[in-house]
Amino acid sequence: MTEERIKDMLDAREYKELKEELExxxxxxxxxxxxxxxxxxxxxxxxxxxxKEEAAETFSYMNxxxxxxxxxxxxxxxxxxxxxxxxxxxxxxxxxxMPANVVDRLLMVTDAEKRQQINQLLQYPEDxxxxxxxxxxxxxxxxxxxxxxxxxxxxxxxxxxxIYTCYVTEQRHLIGQVDIKELLTSSESKTVEEIMDTxxxxxxTTDDQEDVANIITKYGLIALPIVDHENCMVGIVTVDxxxxxxxxxxxxxxxxxxxxxxxxxxxxxTSIFEHVKSRIPWLLFLMLSATVTQMIMNSYENxxxxxxxxxxxxxxxxxxGGNCGSQSSTLVxxxxxxxxxxxxxxxxxxxxxxxIAFCISIILSVVNGIRIMLMGQGDAMxxxxxxxxxxxxxxxxxxxxxxxxxxxxxxxxxxAIMATPLISTLVDISTISVYFxxxxxxxxx
Amino acid sequence: MTEERIKDMLDAREYKELKEELExxxxxxxxxxxxxxxxxxxxxxxxxxxxKEEAAETFSYMNxxxxxxxxxxxxxxxxxxxxxxxxxxxxxxxxxxMPANVVDRLLMVTDAEKRQQINQLLQYPEDxxxxxxxxxxxxxxxxxxxxxxxxxxxxxxxxxxxIYTCYVTEQRHLIGQVDIKELLTSSESKTVEEIMDTxxxxxxTTDDQEDVANIITKYGLIALPIVDHENCMVGIVTVDxxxxxxxxxxxxxxxxxxxxxxxxxxxxxTSIFEHVKSRIPWLLFLMLSATVTQMIMNSYENxxxxxxxxxxxxxxxxxxGGNCGSQSSTLVxxxxxxxxxxxxxxxxxxxxxxxIAFCISIILSVVNGIRIMLMGQGDAMxxxxxxxxxxxxxxxxxxxxxxxxxxxxxxxxxxAIMATPLISTLVDISTISVYFxxxxxxxxx
Numbered sequence: 001m002t003e004e005r006i007k008d009m010l011d012a013r014e015y016k017e018l019k020e021e022l023e024x025x026x027x028x029x030x031x032x033x034x035x036x037x038x039x040x041x042x043x044x045x046x047x048x049x050x051x052k053e054e055a056a057e058t059f060s061y062m063n064x065x066x067x068x069x070x071x072x073x074x075x076x077x078x079x080x081x082x083x084x085x086x087x088x089x090x091x092x093x094x095x096x097x098m099p100a101n102v103v104d105r106l107l108m109v110t111d112a113e114k115r116q117q118i119n120q121l122l123q124y125p126e127d128x129x130x131x132x133x134x135x136x137x138x139x140x141x142x143x144x145x146x147x148x149x150x151x152x153x154x155x156x157x158x159x160x161x162x163i164y165t166c167y168v169t170e171q172r173h174l175i176g177q178v179d180i181k182e183l184l185t186s187s188e189s190k191t192v193e194e195i196m197d198t199x200x201x202x203x204x205t206t207d208d209q210e211d212v213a214n215i216i217t218k219y220g221l222i223a224l225p226i227v228d229h230e231n232c233m234v235g236i237v238t239v240d241x242x243x244x245x246x247x248x249x250x251x252x253x254x255x256x257x258x259x260x261x262x263x264x265x266x267x268x269x270t271s272i273f274e275h276v277k278s279r280i281p282w283l284l285f286l287m288l289s290a291t292v293t294q295m296i297m298n299s300y301e302n303x304x305x306x307x308x309x310x311x312x313x314x315x316x317x318x319x320x321g322g323n324c325g326s327q328s329s330t331l332v333x334x335x336x337x338x339x340x341x342x343x344x345x346x347x348x349x350x351x352x353x354x355x356i357a358f359c360i361s362i363i364l365s366v367v368n369g370i371r372i373m374l375m376g377q378g379d380a381m382x383x384x385x386x387x388x389x390x391x392x393x394x395x396x397x398x399x400x401x402x403x404x405x406x407x408x409x410x411x412x413x414x415x416a417i418m419a420t421p422l423i424s425t426l427v428d429i430s431t432i433s434v435y436f437x438x439x440x441x442x443x444x445x
Numbered sequence: 446m447t448e449e450r451i452k453d454m455l456d457a458r459e460y461k462e463l464k465e466e467l468e469x470x471x472x473x474x475x476x477x478x479x480x481x482x483x484x485x486x487x488x489x490x491x492x493x494x495x496x497k498e499e500a501a502e503t504f505s506y507m508n509x510x511x512x513x514x515x516x517x518x519x520x521x522x523x524x525x526x527x528x529x530x531x532x533x534x535x536x537x538x539x540x541x542x543m544p545a546n547v548v549d550r551l552l553m554v555t556d557a558e559k560r561q562q563i564n565q566l567l568q569y570p571e572d573x574x575x576x577x578x579x580x581x582x583x584x585x586x587x588x589x590x591x592x593x594x595x596x597x598x599x600x601x602x603x604x605x606x607x608i609y610t611c612y613v614t615e616q617r618h619l620i621g622q623v624d625i626k627e628l629l630t631s632s633e634s635k636t637v638e639e640i641m642d643t644x645x646x647x648x649x650t651t652d653d654q655e656d657v658a659n660i661i662t663k664y665g666l667i668a669l670p671i672v673d674h675e676n677c678m679v680g681i682v683t684v685d686x687x688x689x690x691x692x693x694x695x696x697x698x699x700x701x702x703x704x705x706x707x708x709x710x711x712x713x714x715t716s717i718f719e720h721v722k723s724r725i726p727w728l729l730f731l732m733l734s735a736t737v738t739q740m741i742m743n744s745y746e747n748x749x750x751x752x753x754x755x756x757x758x759x760x761x762x763x764x765x766g767g768n769c770g771s772q773s774s775t776l777v778x779x780x781x782x783x784x785x786x787x788x789x790x791x792x793x794x795x796x797x798x799x800x801i802a803f804c805i806s807i808i809l810s811v812v813n814g815i816r817i818m819l820m821g822q823g824d825a826m827x828x829x830x831x832x833x834x835x836x837x838x839x840x841x842x843x844x845x846x847x848x849x850x851x852x853x854x855x856x857x858x859x860x861a862i863m864a865t866p867l868i869s870t871l872v873d874i875s876t877i878s879v880y881f882x883x884x885x886x887x888x889x890x
Contacts, residue, residue, distance in 0.1 A: 051872070181603070184602055219474060239684050268793070282768065284812060424767070
């Protein structure tokens with residue numbers, strides 16, 4: 001269903017038909033996207049037509065402005081229905097973004113047991129496994145038979161987000177897990193203990209959500225159980241949430257790597273002012289850092305006045321240095337993000353980059369030397385001088401590029417900060433220092 | 446289990462204990478990683494200790510060199526067992542990377558039916574949904590009851606990679622799907638038709654695997670059914686494969702964005718020679734492109750000889766231009782990758798970037814003007830000239846940065862090519878042209 005079709009049906013007051021079409025032909029995530037374009041009145045109107053499950057799911061996909069509008073327009077009993085239908089992890093996401101008065105109103109319409117669970121979840125640090133986990137899962141006991149277990153799933157399954165993996169607990173401690181496939185294909189009289197897998201992975205509530213998502217990807221899991229500091233099982237992180245976490249974290253990394261402070265909204269959902277605000281800090285910082293480069297160049301003013309053609313090589317040298325540095329830093333940042341490279345690999349990485357830099361600088365210096373002579377931009381001496389500068393630049397760029405992200409990780413900063421923009425500015429400074437030091441020595445300037 | 450522990454047990458010839466420990470304490474994906482460090486003889490020795498399911502799974506996680514070594518060492522009947530146990534999508538992955546003689550040997554030990562399916566899958570283009578899909582899924586008919594369906598899952602489930610979602614087909618056409626949760630929580634006498642969901646998503650065998658993975662993420666699916674050009678259901682793509690696809694595609698994008706030709710191996714798994722080979726093409730191309738910048742600067746040699754301090758502003762201007770351009774191109778490239786931005790948004794994006802550029806250039810020009818005057822690097826006229834150049838640079842950088850990835854997408858290139866390295870070189874050229882045109886006009890050089 002398209003936006004136009006919904007609007008036409010609203011205008012024609014075909015509410016009953018619209019309600020039916022929404023139920024059969026529309027996914028909540030798509031509807032939430034379409035409703036973004038509606039004014040408040042029409043958005044609320046469409047929302048009220050939804051069955052309560054669809055309403056709750058659509059609500060969980062909306063952006064925070066839409067949610068607030070909607071909460072203000074709905075009655076307490078309507079809100080109560082939505083709060084009842086929403087999975088706990090989505091509820092917590094919603095509450096985290098709402099102003100205090102809205103949170104109060106939402107908590108008021110929630111029953112006491114759920115309210116307690118919500119308050120518990122709200123206490124986990126942002127981006128921790130606890131903050132994305134779901135507390136609804138199927139718990140079995142080891143002495144239950146397969147038939148008992150299936151009966152339990154039949155009874156409670158409808159209220160659980162996932163039933164694909166069931167967890168075996170004893171005094172709230174996780175002792176095993178059983179896949180639904182195992183349950184369905186085992187003899188009904190077997191006990192859970194006989195078929196459960198005791199060699200299972202789990203994470204802690206305080207673990208970083210990105211690490212949890214990486215485990216789920218690496219081992220191809222449907223859900224990962226989460227335990228608290230007393231090793232009691234408190235919830236699960238499901239694969240769909242893990243995919244969302246990975247996508248968001250990657251977008252965040254890529255933004256930071258380009259010198260843009262990440263924000264949670266989409267490109268079009270971010271205002272001009274917000275875009276400027278997230279881009280200007282790095283631009284200002286890097287522009288002012290370039291003052292150092294300028295001061296170095298100005299101190300060679302006399303050399304430049306004598307041989308103005310020296311200036312022409314500057315963009316090529318700094319550009320190549322920046323590119324070499326960003327290649328290394330990017331590969332290391334990505335290696336850190338997917339868990340392939342760790343701080344302990346520092347010297348292994350540096351040694352690898354030095355050897356790579358050696359090969360690359362020979363190729364670039366030779367090709368560039370030939371170019372200089374062919375284009376008549378200088379003699380063999382100039383070709384040699386530029387080649388030497390190029391070699392130093394490549395080496396410095398590769399070593400700085402691979403080292404800084406690892407150090408950032410070690411001291412608890414986001415390695416993505418150490419990407420292209422910062423590396424190129426640092427490499428610019430070293431390239432120009434080396435360049436003018438070499439040329440003024442060689443040409444006695 | 447650590448690498449050392451396995452080696453110790455091998456040295457002590459404690460094969461039986463090792464076999465037991467491997468079965469209970471080891472995940473195939475971790476074992477494949479550890480075996481990478483072993484020599485061929487020990488690797489084969491450990492591999493032969495594995496139960497056939499674990500062996501097949503470990504094999505599917507190995508890199509191609511290890512697989513080849515292993516295939517050469519194993520007997521035909523051992524290979525046959527592995528081929529029998531491996532899921533079809535993994536088998537196809539293995540075969541795609543093997544030399545022809547190895548493929549022949551593997552196909553020889555495979556039974557006829559499976560061989561036919563493999564040959565079918567091998568025909569799908571690389572990176573298509575067909576090439577990553579699995580042909581093992583549970584198919585139901587609409588007239589079956591819930592009890593019949595559960596019985597069918599009991600019988601065939603063990604050989605299927607996933608039973609979480611079952612698909613309802615009629616003459617091989619997909620007509621609905623039923624989640625295992627729905628089956629388990631419905632009355633046994635209901636028919637599949639009564640409980641099936643007919644409003645389901647699917648993709649085609651020829652669709653891009655990244656698009657399929659994005660659908661699975663967006664809608665939080667466990668699997669997506671794949672149909673052929675005659676709309677017959679031929680397989681499913683499961684969420685674990687989708688996560689792997691997304692992670693690989695993101696790593697590929699990030700590499701390309703840093704001017705590194707992507708390869709499938711890890712950072713440490715790639716040799717120095719391979720690293721150089723994947724980094725040198727862009728470095729050479731960009732270095733030689735910088736010749737244009739140099740030619741422009743050389744044509745202003747006289748101006749530089751008169752006012753050598755002009756050269757000092759060059760790295761700051763080109764650096765800022767490059768950073769502005771990479772901010773825009775990166776945000777657009779990511780927006781394209783996650784499906785938020787499309788080519789049809791071209792003018793919307795350009796208009797947004799123009800307004801952002803306007804705000805940013807005012808801030809940067811003013812701050813930089815104050816800096817120039819405070820540091821005595823020039824008078825008000827110089828501050829104005831640099832400010833004007835800065836404004837033009839920011840505008841050009843933002844517009845070029847946001848436009849090129851969209852055009853690349855439109856003409857079928859990977860938008861990630863249009864990232865920082867290429868954008869900075871293009872922006873360098875325009876910045877320097879604008880800069881010298883403005884200064885020579887203002888200062889009558």
